[in-house]
Amino acid sequence: xxxxxxxxxxxxxxxxxxxxxxxxxxxxxxxxxxxxxxxxxxxxxxxxxxxxxxxxxxxxxxxxxxxxxxxxxxxxxxxxxxxxxxxxxxxxxxxxxxxxxxxx
Numbered sequence: 458x459x460x461x462x463x464x465x466x467x468x469x470x471x472x473x474x475x476x477x478x479x480x481x482x483x484x485x486x487x488x489x490x491x492x493x494x495x496x497x498x499x500x501x502x503x504x505x506x507x508x509x510x511x512x513x514x515x516x517x518x519x520x521x522x523x524x525x526x527x528x529x530x531x532x533x534x535x536x537x538x539x540x541x542x543x544x545x546x547x548x549x550x551x552x553x554x555x556x557x558x559x560x561x
Contacts, residue, residue: 494545498541510529
């Protein structure tokens with residue numbers, strides 16, 4: 458029996474939002490991008506932990522620097538696409554490296 462666990466979500470490496478993996482996954486993400494930050498090429502299945510934000514103003518939301526309701530990963534392994542990152546920052550976004558947990 459295999460010990461490999463298949464993940465059901467992909468994490469955006471820019472905003473950490475989780476999106477379900479679908480059969481047409483590659484075409485969906487490459488045309489629509491992330492619904493939070495509009496990243497197109499910065500998704501990975503290499504992430505740890507899951508956070509669900511359903512109400513505004515919670516301490517976890519502040520600790521992880523999240524602004525919208527949804528599912529998010531805690532830690533992400535990988536480097537976002539440079540073009541996606543530049544566009545995100547040019548549109549006023551602030552990128553937080555999520556390869557390590559935040560410290561208060």
